[in-house]
Amino acid sequence: MNNTITRTNFNFPGQISVYKGKVRDVYALKDDRLLMIATDRLSAFDVVMPKGIPYKGQILNQIATKMMEATKDIVPNWLEATPDPNVAVGKKCEPFKVEMVIRGYLSGHAAREYKAGKRELCGVKMPEGMKENDRFPNPIITPATKAEQGDHDEDISREDILKRGIVSEDDYKVLEDYTRKLFERGRQIAKERGLILVDTKYEFGKTEDGKIVLIDEIHTPDSSRFFYMKGYEERQENNEPQKQLSKEFVRQWLIENGFQGKEGQQLPEMSDEYIESVSERYIELYEKITGEKFEKADVSNIEKRIEDNVLKYLG
Structure with missing residues (x-):
């Protein structure tokens, strides 16, 4: 260790x-x-x-x-x-102070919000009658503000990003376009491996000459969630949890051990x-x-x- x-x-x-x-x-x-x-x-x-x-x-x-x-x-x-x-x-x-989160399925944070009765996430409407891990009719972009050290990333709508001047409208259009293109390519790559790219986040920056580029990480288990394609439909029909590849298994373990990063909660001991x-x-x-x-x-x-x-x- x-x-x-x-x-x-x-x-x-x-x-x-x-x-x-x-x-x-x-x-x-x-x-x-x-x-x-x-x-x-x-x-x-x-x-x-x-x-x-x-x-x-x-x-x-x-x-x-x-x-x-x-x-x-x-x-x-x-x-x-x-x-x-x-x-x-x-x-x-110069990094943009937003994370571009894109979701193809109702999973993770989106599913937790949906379960709590919310039907809108970051200003984007979510259809009624969905169950956890169902596919959205079309992928939705649900940005988050990039937290300073120690703070929580927070959901934010496109409207608020523009209103607060966090990103200019012209730049934001590029970020959205790049996010959708990357997600589509990621889905194709995942499909070839027998996987489904469920959701992910992308981060972007601007070079000194004004070019917008992808930075940080992409399609890793820390930034993305993958399901196994085989058996996805059957598991959904039988209301069974999806077999997934992501950091979510660590989050689930923490939740089961009484920790969600909230004030006053104790981190459980991780054995070797x-x-x-x-x-x-x-x-x-x-x-x-x-x-x-x-x-x-x-x-x-x-x-x-x-x-x-x-x-x-x-x-």
Whole structure:
């Protein structure tokens, strides 16, 4: 369990600043490049768990890299290189302060809101008579404001985003267009793997020359939910839970153990056995989503491996 990376403290040549997110640590370099390290931290309900998950950072980074490669013909992205299994390097961007969440099915947060009697999410109407995990007639975009560290991301409507000037109308149209195109491509890729891309979120930034690009991660189990296609219809007909590939299994475990990130709630203890099982699930996710066998990187000294690879790349 010690062979995880949960915090970083590097000092790379030309380094200007460091930003530490829930899962990724972002190092800004002098030449308008960002170096992003995917750690093994696990976040759920906007809370970072006390223990890391072996290989999680590598899995997220490598899935995101493959998916950016598979979508760059339809949407430009920030990525330039991956010098280490946990590291991505790319163009510095000014991130938009919204996450573009798109949902093809009534699942997760949307299902919880629906169960609570709500029929509108982020200003978008949801049809009556749906049950959990039913497919929406058309995918819906339900944005969230990007939280500062420690705060919860909050649902927000398109109207409020424009009214509050968070994103200009012209830029927002591009974000919506890119979101729909990426989701459609993601669904096609998932279908080839016998999966359904249920919902996901995309984040975008603007480069210095005003170009809007995809940033952060894409189609990973942390940002997306996948169902197995086989047996989906039967499970819906029989009111059975869907077999899914996402971080939702961790959220469900936390809910069962009395934790949803609300004030006064105690984080349940994660045993080594449980952490091992989460790591195995992430590896299964990787193999299903990419259709490739997962190759474990050397984790005997992750910090040194990362430093050596990055220094070699920076030359």
